[in-house]
Every structure is written in C-alpha cells, then in structure tokens.
Amino acid sequence: xxxxxxxxxxxxxxxxxxxxxxxxxxxxxxxxxxxxxxxxxxxxxxxxxxxxxxxxxxxxxxxxxxxxxxxxxxxxxxxxxxxxxxxxxxxxxxxxxxxxxxxxxxxxxxxxxxxxxxxxxxxxxxxxxxxxxxxxxxxxxxxxxxxxxxxxxxxxxxxxxxxxxxxxxxxxxxxxxxxxxxxxxxxxxxxxxxxxxxxxxxxxxxxxxxxxxxxxxxxxxxxxxxxxxxxxxxxxxxxxxxxxxxxxxxxxxxxx
Amino acid sequence: xxxxxxxxxxxxxxxxxxxxxxxxxxxxxxxxxxxxxxxxxxxxxxxxxxxxxxxxxxxxxxxxxxxxxxxxxxxxxxxxxxxxxxxxxxxxxxxxxxxxxxxxxxxxxxxxxxxxxxxxxxxxxxxxxxxxxxxxxxxxxxxxxxxxxxxxxxxxxxxxxxxxxxxxxxxxxxxxxxxxxxxxxxxxxxxxxxxxxxxxxxxxxxxxxxxxxxxxxxxxxxxxxxxxxxxxxxxxxxxxxxxxxxxxxxxxxxxxxxxxxxxxxxxxxxxxxxxxxxxx
Numbered sequence: 001x002x003x004x005x006x007x008x009x010x011x012x013x014x015x016x017x018x019x020x021x022x023x024x025x026x027x028x029x030x031x032x033x034x035x036x037x038x039x040x041x042x043x044x045x046x047x048x049x050x051x052x053x054x055x056x057x058x059x060x061x062x063x064x065x066x067x068x069x070x071x072x073x074x075x076x077x078x079x080x081x082x083x084x085x086x087x088x089x090x091x092x093x094x095x096x097x098x099x100x101x102x103x104x105x106x107x108x109x110x111x112x113x114x115x116x117x118x119x120x121x122x123x124x125x126x127x128x129x130x131x132x133x134x135x136x137x138x139x140x141x142x143x144x145x146x147x148x149x150x151x152x153x154x155x156x157x158x159x160x161x162x163x164x165x166x167x168x169x170x171x172x173x174x175x176x177x178x179x180x181x182x183x184x185x186x187x188x189x190x191x192x193x194x195x196x197x198x199x200x201x202x203x204x205x206x207x208x209x210x211x212x213x214x215x216x217x218x219x220x221x222x223x224x225x226x227x228x229x230x231x232x233x234x235x236x237x238x239x240x241x242x243x244x245x246x247x248x249x250x251x252x253x254x255x256x
Numbered sequence: 257x258x259x260x261x262x263x264x265x266x267x268x269x270x271x272x273x274x275x276x277x278x279x280x281x282x283x284x285x286x287x288x289x290x291x292x293x294x295x296x297x298x299x300x301x302x303x304x305x306x307x308x309x310x311x312x313x314x315x316x317x318x319x320x321x322x323x324x325x326x327x328x329x330x331x332x333x334x335x336x337x338x339x340x341x342x343x344x345x346x347x348x349x350x351x352x353x354x355x356x357x358x359x360x361x362x363x364x365x366x367x368x369x370x371x372x373x374x375x376x377x378x379x380x381x382x383x384x385x386x387x388x389x390x391x392x393x394x395x396x397x398x399x400x401x402x403x404x405x406x407x408x409x410x411x412x413x414x415x416x417x418x419x420x421x422x423x424x425x426x427x428x429x430x431x432x433x434x435x436x437x438x439x440x441x442x443x444x445x446x447x448x449x450x451x452x453x454x455x456x457x458x459x460x461x462x463x464x465x466x467x468x469x470x471x472x473x474x475x476x477x478x479x480x481x482x483x484x485x486x487x488x489x490x491x492x493x494x495x496x497x498x499x500x501x502x503x504x505x506x507x508x509x510x511x512x513x514x515x516x517x518x519x520x521x522x523x524x525x526x527x528x529x530x531x532x533x534x535x536x
Contacts, residue, residue: 031296031322057296057348060392082322088358092350093394128324129331 001043001079001112007191007217008177009043012075012110016049021074025053028089029081029114032057036079044077056089067098075108078115083125083134086114096137103139113146116178120144121167124158131157133166141183143169148198158200159207168201176214186224188214257374257446258382260412260439260464261346264308270442272458272484277341278312280446281374286340290318293355294347294380297322301345314341321359333364341374344381346412349400350393352380362403369405376444379412386410388433390424397423399433406450409436414465416441428469435468443481457481 001009013021025040027033032055044051052073054066070076076099078086090096103109109119117123121138124131124145131154136144145158148171158171170178170185175192178185188197197212215221257277262270281288290305292298297320309316317339319332336342342365344352356362369375375385383389386402388409393400397420402410411424427433437445437452442459445452455464464479 029322031293031298031320033296033322034298057294057351059348059395064395082324084358085322085355088354089351092354128328 001039002175002191005191006043008175008189011177011189011217012077012108013044013049015108016074018074020048020050022050022052022072023075023077024070024073025051025077025079026056026095026111026115027053027079027081028056028095029083029086029118030079031081031085033081040077040079049075056093056095059093066093066095067101070095070098070102071105071107073102073107075110076102078109078111078118080111080113080115082127083114083117083123083136084127086118087134087136090118099137100139109139116146116172117144120169122169124154124161124166126151126154126157133161140180141167143167143200144178145169145171147174149173149195162200162202162207163205166202168199170212171198171200171209173197185212188212189217189221190214191217193218257376257444258385258406258410258437258439259376259378259442259444260382260414260462261379261416261441262458263346263378264305264343270458272486273442273444273456274308275312276444276456276484277343277374277376278309278314280376281314281341285313285315287338288314288316288341288343289336289339290316290343290345291321291361291381292318292345292347293321293361294345294349294352294384296347296351305343305345321355321361332359332361333367336361336364336368337371337373339368339373341376342368344375344377344384346377346379346381348393349380349383349389349391349402352384353400353402365403366405375405382412382439382445383410386436388427388436390420390427392417392420399423399427406447407434409433410445411436411438411467412441414438414440415462424467425474428467429472429474431469435466437479438465438467438476440464452479455479455481456484458484458486 023044025037027036027040030036037053040053041051054069099109111118117125117134118136119139120136120143121141122143123134123136124143125134143166145154148154172178173195175195176188176190176197178197179187179189193216196214199210199212201208257280259273264270264274278286288309290302292301295301302318302320305318306316319330319335320327356365365375377384380391383391384402385405386409387404387407388399389402390397390411391400409428411420413420421438424438428435439445440462443455443457443462443464445464446454446456460483463481466477466479468475
C-alpha cells in the first residue's frame with residue numbers, strides 16, 4: 001500500500017498462489033480511518049484479488065459474523081497506527097482468538113507497522129512518547145520493532161529492553177518485510193533498494209545486531225526451497241510513517 | 257452530563273445543549289477537551305467540535321489516541337487533568353472502553369472525576385460513565401459494562417433507535433443490568449456528583465425515562481426535561497452586518513416562540529452595539 005510502489009503488495013498476493021485471492025483489510029489500528037480503507041481498495045483492486053475490509057467501529061453496518069468472514073480469507077492484511085489501541089479493540093471483539101484460528105488454518109497473515117508488531121510475542125513501539133514494550137499476540141515467539149531507520153531513541157530503547165530480558169527478535173527499516181513460515185524467518189524482502197532488516201539479540205549482556213540479507217523485490221527473487229515454502233506464512237512489512245499517517249491526515253491542523 | 261444522542265454540530269439542533277455545556281464548564285474561556293476515541297478519532301468530528309466550542313467562547317482541544325504520534329508534545333494525563341471539561345464523542349462503546357483501558361485512560365478519567373472536572377459525552381460517551389449501557393458495538397444491541405462512576409444504567413437513542421429500548425428492558429428484566437435512564441437524542445442527564453440534578457433538552461418534547469424493575473415488573477417513569485433556551489451563537493465572532501440581517505429576518509418571519517424571543521432580543525442588542533462601535 002505504498003504510494004506508487006506495489007512491490008510488497010504484489011509479493012503478498014503472489015504468496016496466496018491462486019488467481020484472485022480473498023484479502024481482508026483490518027484498519028483497526030488507525031481507528032478504521034476512511035482514507036486508509038480507500039487506499040487499501042486502490043492498492044488491492046478487484047481485478048487481481050477479492051478485497052474486503054472489516055470495520056470494528058461500525059459493526060452495525062458490516063458482516064454480522066466476523067469469524068466466518070475472516071476464516072474464509074486467503075490473506076488478512078492489518079494496517080498501521082497504534083498497536084496499543086489495535087490490541088485493545090481486537091480483544092474487545094474477540095478477534096485475537098479468531099486470528100489465532102486463522103493462523104492455525106494457514107491463512108496468510110500480514111501487516112504494516114502496528115500491523116507487523118501485533119503478531120510477535122513482544123513489540124517495541126514508539127508511537128507516542130518514549131518507546132515502550134508491548135505484549136503482542138505471540139504467534140511469532142520473537143520481538144519486533146519497525147521504522148528502525150533513523151530513530152535513535154527507538155534503537156537505544158530496543159537495545160536496553162534486550163539487555164533487560166526482552167526476547168530476541170527482528171528490527172525492520174521502512175520498506176523491509178520479514179517473511180515467516182511458521183515461527184521461522186525464511187527471508188527478508190524490501191520494496192526499497194536499501195531497506196534492511198536486522199536480527200537483534202542479547203549475548204552475555206551485550207546486544208548483537210546482525211544484518212539480514214534483504215532482497216530488493218524489483219530485482220526478482222529465487223524460489224523458496226520446498227522446505228521453506230510451507231503454508232503458514234506471515235509477512236511483516238513496514239513502509240514508514242507516511243504509509244500509516246499520510247501528511248494530509250495530521251490532526252494537529254484542527255488544534256490551532 | 258450524559259447526552260442521549262446528537263450534540264455538537266448535529267444539524268444545528270442541539271446548539272442549546274452545546275451552549276449549556278460551555279456554561280457549565282466555567283467562565284473565562286474554559287478548557288474543554290474532546291475524546292473522539294469511540295468513533296476512531298475522525299477528523300471531521302474534531303473539526304466540528306473545535307468550531308462549535310470555540311464559537312461558544314471555550315478553549316477547545318482534542319486527544320486522538322489513534323494519532324497520538326501527531327501530538328508528540330501532549331502528555332495525555334497532564335493534558336486531561338488540566339481541563340475544565342472533558343467531552344467524550346459517540347461511536348462504539350466496546351471499542352471506547354477497550355482502548356481507554358489499554359492506554360490507562362480509565363484511571364486518568366477517574367482522577368479527573370475526583371478532581372471535579374466536568375465529564376460529559378454523547379451516546380457511547382454518555383453510557384461509559386454508568387455501570388452499564390446498551391451498545392450496538394457488536395451489531396445487535398446488547399448490554400455492556402461501563403466505568404461505573406455513576407450508579408445505574410443508561411440507554412441512549414432511546415426514542416430514536418427502535419431496537420435499543422426493548423433490548424434495554426429485556427436486559428434489565430433478566431437481571432443483567434441495574435435500573436437506569438433511557439435518554440433520547442438531544443436530551444441530557446445532568447449529575448452533580450452521583451445525584452441527578454436535572455434533565456435538559458434542546459428539543460421540546462424529548463423527555464428522559466427512569467426505568468426500574470420493581471417486584472419483577474418493569475416500571476418506566478417520565479423524567480421531564482427542561483427545555484433550554486435556544487440562543488444564537490455569541491455574536492462577538494459574527495460579522496455585525498450578518499448578525500443584523502439574521503435578527504431582521506427573525507423579526508420578519510415571526511418565528512419567535514417564547515424562548516426564542518429573548519434569544520434574538522439579546523442578539524439584536526449585541527448586534528446594535530457592535531455596529532455603533534464600528535461607526536465610532
């Protein structure tokens with residue numbers, strides 16, 4: 001859903017491995033922002049997939065049975081925003097349980113920013129104020145942080161949290177995506193030539209950061225080994241703050 | 257202050273209610289903060305709120321929990337506790353409470369309540385203060401718990417949403433929720449502490465109802481609403497020529513009912529003074 005850059009969208013759709021896969025968008029982390037939902041339908045047009053969305057703020061207008069709708073998808077795509085709000089709203093509607101079912105069923109789960117953090121055991125979010133640790137859904141037994149490029153406070157905090165006992169995990173720069181099969185990372189890809197992902201862990205009190213080979217999607221990809229190409233997949237792309245809150249959506253304008 | 261529905265900017269009908277809130281909030285540019293959480297922080301609601309309460313002489317602000325990244329300088333707790341009034345917008349009650357809890361806002365609002373800050377809200381923003389409410393957060397109306405600052409239950413859109421009233425009665429008869437108030441759009445319950453002070457409305461004929469179960473039977477009593485004076489917006493912000501034009505038109509159309517008369521007289525006088533000042 002990056003403006004003018006469909007590389008990650010194409011990658012996700014191709015993983016479904018069928019014509020016109022069903023893809024459902026959850027924009028809960030943005031409060032179901034209209035402009036974001038419109039962007040989703042623009043990026044995932046009905047010519048190449050069967051797009052739908054679920055709004056947890058307007059249940060009276062949507063599909064009455066969320067579980068049935070979500071479990072018949074090929075792909076569930078979670079948008080960015082506030083991961084804390086996201087998890088709160090999901091739990092209020094029992095979506096944490098439904099998504100666990102979807103995951104067990106082999107539905108491709110993917111998301112950007114907050115929609116990436118949510119799948120992990122723990123996440124480091126810097127959405128507002130000091131970076132903080134947040135417990136995620138724990139489908140992936142690692143930690144995760146996004147927007148890893150250029151935010152020094154986030155890097156400092158992630159390192160400190162690792163020293164304090166945060167589980168090992170992955171940091172992704174804007175445009176970089178982590179592709180898991182089951183709990184295992186099978187590769188990192190990116191929609192931008194220099195975007196990188198990193199493996200982060202603490203060894204005897206010292207943080208070790210190792211760059212993961214991140215393949216730029218415009219340059220083509222070798223096929224995954226048969227062992228890696230299982231059905232249980234999760235992609236956790238990250239496409240930067242502009243993806244989550246386009247400049248036109250900044251609320252501060254209303255406060256002056 | 258718990259409003260059954262409508263409220264700021266809704267087709268202009270509830271201006272009297274907005275003005276009443278501004279007055280309760282206090283003199284001298286009271287600070288009033290909108291929490292639009294229940295509908296996902298839509299910009300349009302924030303804009304409408306700011307325009308309405310700025311025009312009413314308040315100093316409005318908002319906290320959008322979904323876009324806090326855009327308000328990096330704001331400390332949520334400090335900001336809320338520095339307000340004279342906190343106004344909670346409508347939307348999904350289930351989402352509202354879930355999000356507040358994950359952000360710890362339920363505790364901050366309890367502090368605000370203890371500190372005597374005026375808490376008000378419409379629809380989901382009304383029911384949240386009670387022990388229970390009837391929400392459509394999941395589609396069909398169902399009972400859900402609120403923060404419980406106010407005793408009893410609350411059902412909003414009482415005369416406006418055909419499915420809510422029976423759901424409210426059924427939940428109460430089943431013993432799931434305590435007795436409480438059914439409140440229609442445009443009408444508000446005003447509490448001083450936990451005591452109901454009065455029922456007010458901007459829409460004549462829209463009373464609230466007290467509903468209880470007595471000896472296994474449902475008992476519903478009318479709580480008559482005081483009709484608030486429908487005053488014109490403060491003319492200080494309106495072009496004097498426009499104000500005079502409006503006053504003239506009112507006079508000519510003979511629209512004026514009892515409460516409206518004093519409304520435009522007040523408006524006319526203000527307009528006149530502004531005009532004289534302009535000439536001088």
